[in-house]
Amino acid sequence: MRKSFVLGLFAAALILGGCAKKSVEIETPQEETQTTQQESATTVTEGEGIAEVTPESSMMSEEMKIQKMKAIQARAKKIYFDFDKYNIRPDQVERVDYDASLFNEEDAKEFKIRVEGNCDEWGTDEYNYALGLKRAKSVKEALAARGVASDRMTLISYGESNPVCTEHTRECWQKNRRVEFTLLP
Amino acid sequence: MRKLFFMLILSVSVFSADLTLEIVKEVEKRPLISVEDASVSFSDGLNRKFFKMVLADLKVTSHFDVDESYKRASFDEGFDLASYAKNDLILRVKLDFDEFGNLYAAIKLFDMKKREMAFQKSYKIRGAERYPFLAHKIVCDVNDYTGAEPVDWMRRYVIFSKYTTAKNAQIVVSDYTLTYQKTVIRGGFNVFPKWGDKNQKTFYYTAYEDKPVLYRVNLYTGERKRILSSEGMVVCSDVSRDGKKLLITMAPRYQPDIYLFDTVSGELKRITKYPGIDVNGNFVENGSKVVFVSDRLGYPNIFAKKIGSVGVERLVYHGKNNSSCTAFGEYVVYSSRESDNEFGKNSFNLYLISTRSDYIRRLTATGVNQFPRFSIDGESVLYIKQFQNQSALGIIRLKYNKNYLYPLKAGKIQSIDW
Numbered sequence: 001m002r003k004s005f006v007l008g009l010f011a012a013a014l015i016l017g018g019c020a021k022k023s024v025e026i027e028t029p030q031e032e033t034q035t036t037q038q039e040s041a042t043t044v045t046e047g048e049g050i051a052e053v054t055p056e057s058s059m060m061s062e063e064m065k066i067q068k069m070k071a072i073q074a075r076a077k078k079i080y081f082d083f084d085k086y087n088i089r090p091d092q093v094e095r096v097d098y099d100a101s102l103f104n105e106e107d108a109k110e111f112k113i114r115v116e117g118n119c120d121e122w123g124t125d126e127y128n129y130a131l132g133l134k135r136a137k138s139v140k141e142a143l144a145a146r147g148v149a150s151d152r153m154t155l156i157s158y159g160e161s162n163p164v165c166t167e168h169t170r171e172c173w174q175k176n177r178r179v180e181f182t183l184l185p
Numbered sequence: 186m187r188k189l190f191f192m193l194i195l196s197v198s199v200f201s202a203d204l205t206l207e208i209v210k211e212v213e214k215r216p217l218i219s220v221e222d223a224s225v226s227f228s229d230g231l232n233r234k235f236f237k238m239v240l241a242d243l244k245v246t247s248h249f250d251v252d253e254s255y256k257r258a259s260f261d262e263g264f265d266l267a268s269y270a271k272n273d274l275i276l277r278v279k280l281d282f283d284e285f286g287n288l289y290a291a292i293k294l295f296d297m298k299k300r301e302m303a304f305q306k307s308y309k310i311r312g313a314e315r316y317p318f319l320a321h322k323i324v325c326d327v328n329d330y331t332g333a334e335p336v337d338w339m340r341r342y343v344i345f346s347k348y349t350t351a352k353n354a355q356i357v358v359s360d361y362t363l364t365y366q367k368t369v370i371r372g373g374f375n376v377f378p379k380w381g382d383k384n385q386k387t388f389y390y391t392a393y394e395d396k397p398v399l400y401r402v403n404l405y406t407g408e409r410k411r412i413l414s415s416e417g418m419v420v421c422s423d424v425s426r427d428g429k430k431l432l433i434t435m436a437p438r439y440q441p442d443i444y445l446f447d448t449v450s451g452e453l454k455r456i457t458k459y460p461g462i463d464v465n466g467n468f469v470e471n472g473s474k475v476v477f478v479s480d481r482l483g484y485p486n487i488f489a490k491k492i493g494s495v496g497v498e499r500l501v502y503h504g505k506n507n508s509s510c511t512a513f514g515e516y517v518v519y520s521s522r523e524s525d526n527e528f529g530k531n532s533f534n535l536y537l538i539s540t541r542s543d544y545i546r547r548l549t550a551t552g553v554n555q556f557p558r559f560s561i562d563g564e565s566v567l568y569i570k571q572f573q574n575q576s577a578l579g580i581i582r583l584k585y586n587k588n589y590l591y592p593l594k595a596g597k598i599q600s601i602d603w
Contacts, residue, residue: 021239065233084484085508122531124509124520124555125377125418126434126464127478127485127598130441133417138437155417155439158394161374161599 025076042073046170065110066184072108073183077137081177083120086134096139099181100146112184113148118164120173125159131148150169189398208382216273216331218243219252223260224280234594235290235316238364239278242324247585249274249335264295272297282315288313294330313387317360329451338560340603342385343567344369345601354599356390358404361567362591363578363603366377369404377420377600383561388602389421389431399433413453417441422466422477423512432466432475433457434571443477445492456492469540476500476512478519482559486521489540496587500538503545509555514561515540520555520568536567537583548581549588558603567603569593 011076077095079088103113117132117139136155146148167174220239224232236255243251252272258264260279266500269275275295280543283289287309306326310319320434321339328336341359346354356370356378371502374393381387381401387406391397398414399421413419417436422443424431431446433453443456445543457463462485465478469489476489485508487501501507504524516539523532535548535557546556552572559566565582577592 041502121521124533126422127462127508129418130434130436130462131422133436133439133441137416140439154396156393158352159352159376159416159599161348162374 001082055075059076062142067182068107069111069185072105072111073181074104075102076181076183079135079179081135081175081179083122083173083177084131086131086138088138093142096142097146100143100148102137103143103152104146108183110185111152114182115143115155115182116162116180116182117155118162118176118178118180119160119167121160121163122173129159132149132159135177135179187483190387196315197601215248215250216248217271218274218327219254219256219269219272221258221275221277222280223258223277225501227280229379231313231316234319236278236386237282238317238320239276239324241362241426241589241591242320242339243327245580245582245589246328246333246336247582247587248331248336259343260291261294266297266300267528273329274303274327276323276549278323282313283309287311288316288319290319290323290439292327294327317362317364321360324444328464330454334564338562338565341561341603342380343601343603344380344385344388345595346378346390346599347369347595348597348599351531352393356388357595363579363595364591366595370402372394379421379602381424381426383426387428389424391421398491416514418462421470422464425468425472430468430472432468433527434464434466442509443475445475456490457497459497467510469512469517474540476510477512478508478516487517488539501538501545503536509557511557511559511566513559516559517564518557518559518561520557535581537566548583549579554579556598558601560603567601569598569601 010125076099078096079092082089102108115136117131117136119128133155136157140153140155143153163176165175201390220236222232222236226232232483239249240253243249255455258277260277262274264267274297277293279291291307293305296303308322310316310317316527318340324337325336339361341361342553343359344356345359346356347423348354352374354376355367355368356372356375357366358535359366370390376391376554378388378390380510381389385402386404389399389401391399396414396416397419399412399419401410401412402408415435415437417439418441419435421432422432429448431448433444433446434441436442441458442458442463445454446455450486456466457477457479459479462480463477466478469476474489476487477484479488481488484505486499487507488512489498489500490496500517501519507519508522510517510519516537518535518537520533520535532551532552533553533555534550535554537546537548548566549570552570554568554570557566557568564582564584566580566583568581570577570579570590577590578593580589
């Protein structure tokens with residue numbers, strides 16, 4: 001809230017600044033107009049200064065795009081896996097369906113999707129990273145089968161390096177064996 | 186000699202436990218050594234730490250019977266021979282700083298059997314924090330005096346990656362006990378370090394950028410060369426003895442397989458083609474074969490494949506979750522989870538096998554034992570042990586059936602190489 005207020009102030013300051021500049025510029029064309037009027041032509045070119053506002057407004061839309069992307073990303077559901085497995089469990093299919101329809105929404109189609117595979121702490125080094133990658137691959141293929149364009153998706157494995165839960169309990173390990181998504185512009 | 190030993194071990198499996206006892210008997214005949222601290226007392230206790238390090242090093246050689254009591258002495262006085270009647274050797278150590286600020290150690294080794302000074306020597310090293318290397322060198326020299334097999338592996342570096350925060354890891358170079366540590370790569374996500382040559386002048390590691398990238402770094406100049414990158418994952422799993430060939434796990438189409446990379450020609454050759462997981466390739470039998478971990482039977486296990494041939498050979502018929510391995514010559518050490526479901530006990534043990542026989546030897550008995558790595562001479566295995574919420578660095582002296590543990594203050598280790 002406070003952030004948007006500050007942003008608003010910033011934008012207002014820019015617009016006001018733009019206006020002030022514009023009025024200065026208009027003074028000169030007016031003089032020109034007067035002189036040209038004295039000669040013959042009547043070309044009036046005031047208003048060009050307004051264009052200076054547009055880069056700011058496009059930055060606003062870029063900002064809005066990121067916000068939209070983050071909002072879609074927050075709605076995505078994590079897909080959980082069994083111990084040492086990378087096939088999609090029957091109870092996770094509904095979540096995959098949900099994610100596929102989310103990523104197929106018109107608003108979401110402009111974004112790329114990084115599918116991130118994660119593991120619990122029980123694998124050993126290389127195998128755990130490969131397991132995370134295979135989990136991401138399973139999800140990518142399931143999403144592709146549900147109409148999400150393959151070229152929108154890239155995969156990465158973080159092995160056991162990115163836990164959401166750090167207690168040494170079964171519940172915790174279950175939460176860590178997951179695929180999650182990061183949307184990219 | 187090594188062959189002889191393994192033949193000895195092989196016969197253990199044939200003639201039951203008798204030969205194991207034989208080994209222990211042989212070990213009991215080790216020379217008894219005492220260590221005397223002749224240093225002034227350091228305010229930070231460095232002389233005590235140094236003393237402990239020398240004792241630990243002597244023990245881990247497996248070539249000595251070590252008197253663990255702390256003894257003080259004056260460096261220039263004679264040895265109190267009467268109180269060392271049963272000893273074979275007495276080592277006197279004086280730790281100090283020289284006029285240039287180097288850590289300086291003077292030692293005397295007295296041979297009780299010959300009743301004479303074996304040798305007197307001095308050593309120095311820049312930077313007091315590097316004292317473990319000073320201790321390792323002294324113990325190597327004391328060991329050599331007895332005519333026992335060299336223990337120069339002690340003087341080698343260990344390189345490892347440790348997690349700092351989520352998706353962040355740094356690469357650290359240390360001595361073999363992980364006491365001295367120096368971070369060489371920090372910032373970002375840096376994993377899977379592997380020595381690039383037998384002299385430990387270069388190493389490979391993976392950095393996560395837009396995608397994972399494999400780099401080679403010169404440890405001394407800091408020069409960093411990009412080798413290759415791959416979608417999904419890229420790991421340098423093994424480097425050939427001559428340093429020219431690498432076994433790389435990578436997944437250009439998100440499919441983890443093992444590739445052979447020629448660092449001279451730049452040629453990249455795919456070795457495995459299974460649509461599941463193939464990782465952790467290790468050269469065996471002079472680089473003609475690759476031992477690796479694969480889930481081709483539905484669970485991780487150890488397999489071998491001759492480079493250039495199609496057939497794959499299963500190496501291990503034991504355990505349901507064997508997910509990491511290290512190899513030397515024809516020997517493979519793998520870690521095996523003693524339960525194949527998540528509700529079983531979380532215990533991992535290390536096992537030793539030969540690619541040329543069906544012999545299996547269990548190397549650890551309790552706790553979670555992972556990240557096995559052979560020493561450069563193949564006689565020892567370094568590993569990480571978790572036991573009752575404590576981490577330790579373990580060294581197994583294969584020949585002597587001895588296992589040594591050091592408390593580990595390194596955080597969570599991602600991967601390690603020796």
